[in-house]
Amino acid sequence: xxxxxxTPKFQVLKxxxxxxxxxxxxxxxxxxxxxxxxxxxxLRLIYYSASEGTTDKGEVPxxxxxxxxxxxEFSLRLESAAPSQTSVYFCASQRTANTEAFFGQGTRLTVV
Amino acid sequence: xxxxxxxxxxxxxxxxxxxxxxxDYTNSMFDYFLWYKKYPAEGPTFLISISSIKDKNxxxxxxxxxxxxxxxxxLHIVPSQPGDSAVYFCAASGVNAGNNRKLIWGLGTxxxxxx
Numbered sequence: 001x002x003x004x005x006x007t008p009k010f011q012v013l014k015x016x017x018x019x020x021x022x023x024x025x026x027x028x029x030x031x032x033x034x035x036x037x038x039x040x041x042x043l044r045l046i047y048y049s050a051s052e053g054t055t056d057k058g059e060v061p062x063x064x065x066x067x068x069x070x071x072x073e074f075s076l077r078l079e080s081a082a083p084s085q086t087s088v089y090f091c092a093s094q095r096t097a098n099t100e101a102f103f104g105q106g107t108r109l110t111v112v
Numbered sequence: 113x114x115x116x117x118x119x120x121x122x123x124x125x126x127x128x129x130x131x132x133x134x135x136d137y138t139n140s141m142f143d144y145f146l147w148y149k150k151y152p153a154e155g156p157t158f159l160i161s162i163s164s165i166k167d168k169n170x171x172x173x174x175x176x177x178x179x180x181x182x183x184x185x186x187l188h189i190v191p192s193q194p195g196d197s198a199v200y201f202c203a204a205s206g207v208n209a210g211n212n213r214k215l216i217w218g219l220g221t222x223x224x225x226x227x
Contacts, residue, residue: 042219103155
């Protein structure tokens, strides 16, 4: 009954460091998403993957890369972290675009 | 350019009364609308949805109304309970120029239900 699992839950990086946020879903969903949430900004889409093997940019893709490793997993990579990337990151999945999205618990990332 | 707007950043109601959260959208191609609830330090959780072929959908204490001509939807919570205190997000989707769909989110309304 895991749903959408994100790791890690918390991370502190120094400016310039790299890291990968992992996301996995066990609901056999086609679409997966990465969002960031900042105070007063709502949820902003970074990248999404409509199906296995495809990825597309969202509203705020700069500084990020993604990989849809298989149907279950969608990872988000920060190659060179910047303080502006301090945020809470959410992964989500949907069976199809006309159904509800399920979210992970979030990753709180601080870049110092 | 915010395509989905939640103009009230916050709302406070008394326990037992009705909470009405509003959402406006600008894109007439949107045909599916959802409400999510978010507690601090948790991911958003799905609450209720409505397709553009309907004007009302009800699930227990939660009812969503859609007025397509006004491009407006609202979420009614009756009766409101202290546990309903959370941030509520409105989201919409429709087929875009690339024949893709993705959810477009409002900025959220923080609801406080006072005992």
